[in-house]
Amino acid sequence: MPALASHRKPRSRTRTNSPAVGLTTAAIASVSLLSAQSATADPKPSIDEVQKKVDDLYRQAGSATQEYNRAKESTAKQRRTVDRILDDVAKRTDSLNESRRALGSYAAAQYRTGAVTPTAALLFADSPQAYFEQSQLMDRLTEQQRSTITEFEAEQAAAAKQRAQATKSLESLTASQQSLRTSKQTVQTKLAEARELLSQLTAEEKARLAELERKREEEARRKAEARAKAEAEAEAERQRQEREQQEQSGSGTGAGSDTGSGTGTGTGTAGGAYAAKAEKVLSFARAQIGKPYVWGATGPSSFDCSGLTQAAWKAAGVDLPRTTWDQVKAGQSVATADLLPGDLVFFYDDISHVGIYIGDGKMIHAPKPGANVREESIYYMPIYGSIRPA
Template sequence: MAALASHRKTRTRTRPRTKSPAVGFTTAALAGVTLLSTQSAQAEPRPSIEEVQKKVDDLYRQAGSATQQYNKAKEETSQQRREVGRILDDVAKRTESLNEARRTLGSYAAAQYRTGAVTPTAALLFADSPQAYFDQTHLMDRLSDEQRGAVADFEKQQAAAAKQRAKATESLETLTASQQSLRTSKETVQKKLAEARKLLTELTAEEKARLAELERKKAEEARRKAEERAKAEAEAKAKAEAERRAQEQAQQQESAGSGTGSGADTGTGSSTGSGTYAAKAEKVLAFARAQIGKPYVWGATGPSSFDCSGLTQAAWKAAGVELPRTTWDQVEVGTRVATADLLPGDLVFFYDDISHVGIYIGGGKMIHAPKPGTNVREESIYYMPIYGSVRPA
């Protein structure tokens, strides 16, 4: 056994190799560099102030469009709620009338029996169809003409009541859909406004100052264009006044030479329409000026706050003209006018989606309810891209 033992190879126990400090540090460093590189590649570049301004303006415009959708859904919901109430009232009246007719027919049927009663089976048939009941019980021939007429009238009322109940069900379904649209529009407005606020709150003090400077330049450019417009309007007005005076003098000279005074009121008839509009516009502008300083609140129609179309609707209502609720409908009312032909009181609409409106006051300016966080104010019509204008009355 000893000899055998001497031929065995001695097993060498190997120890696990330890990483050298240099290798371990290099690996960790490489991992850190890789992680930083990945994070840098994934991080989005910070938007410029111009991009933030454009994004915020666009979000406010989208919120304005969603506000008009909300206004439309709210108006439809109110109308449908009134319609449903009217239909349900009608259904209740028809049901009462039907029950009264049913009681009358029941008395006719009961009178045909010595017992004076109607069996439960017959009553069930009678509830489904009076005509079938009376035919099945052989009572129809024994009824008077008046009683037969009552049976026919009952069935007519029964069909009409069923039709109204179906209409009420359909109207309730439509109302439910409008209420859902109302909730969706409200959520959309709130979401857009929240996104705009988030963008603004994330700006540094320096970025906010730069954004304010951009807004100042934008407003200044709009004011410059309004001043040019005001100057052109003043020149056109002076020219028209000079022409009017020259025409009056010519008419007076002609009248003096011919010995008649018939030419003094030439042309007054053509100004009658514009004079009527001017009178209405004066009331519109008086109302609008009285609202200056009141806050913009989306969906509001006054008296303490307004959105853009709520203000225009209320202002023209003060002049006796009923306008629809939304900008999309208001732009279809009255006569389209070119920007160059605007008169005080005209409505000016903005953006391709017609999501904003203001009341023209002359001199390139308007009164409007701009957006959340602002108040009703005077401002240049050139502050936003103009879609078109209308003269409501």
């Protein structure tokens, strides 16, 4: 049978590897990829946003610094407690060993024979009292020996209690040390984030940021000057009223002799004792101007904010707590309008910063990492509240 011819239509062949077509496809893919990346990439923050972010990171670092200060103080306290308890345990153990030797000699004096030595039997017994009762020796013991047994059991119970206390204190110390490490890491992380954010700015952006900071400082200075003017006017009015009262009472000479010469409204109302302490506080604080801020530092070569306020008031004989959170509760609450030199002003809702009021709307404070102790307007940061120590 003759072969049948194929009825299939020959397959047409089309070239798909044309250089022109390949280049076009690659270009389209590249454009699509760039478009997708542009659509998903975060837009670069504005300078205002950078400033707010950096400020917030410094505030968070300040709050973490207070956590660190609290944990450090707690760790030191727990370590002292543990050391004291362990010393007591060691002394009590020596006393127990001495009592145990005495009891062993008592038992040995009563029995000279037996498979188990009297001392071993005494040590293995639940209590010396039980051992001697079971051995029918209580009637044969002297009063001194009975007293030794009673004292031994009391020492034994006290030693067990102290060992339990030591264990609990060691657990607290471990927790404080962990909190200290965590707080330290948080501070370092926040500061590193702030530095990284600033390092990404161009020279022009840094100049713009500096201009924003200058305007912010100028606004705070303007408010402080207005406050200073109001304080001066109020003080002048107070002195005028005093002179009038003295003239009316016929004691015009010596006017103002008992009012003091401090700065700020109501200077005389806080009393001479407070004014004297405040002068020591301000003298100390002014002597620290120019020293660097270092988080966790309490002097003498560097300070953080609460370390400075604590040291300044200590110079006046007043012991303040270590953290801003505790310092804000360490005195009489004072309205911003009634501030006197020496008062402590706290900032931010989380109470993470504090400064010492010096009058005229200004304070001395340790601002933040990279800055030195300095005078500045209290209006530079949002005020939380104020107290008057002592």
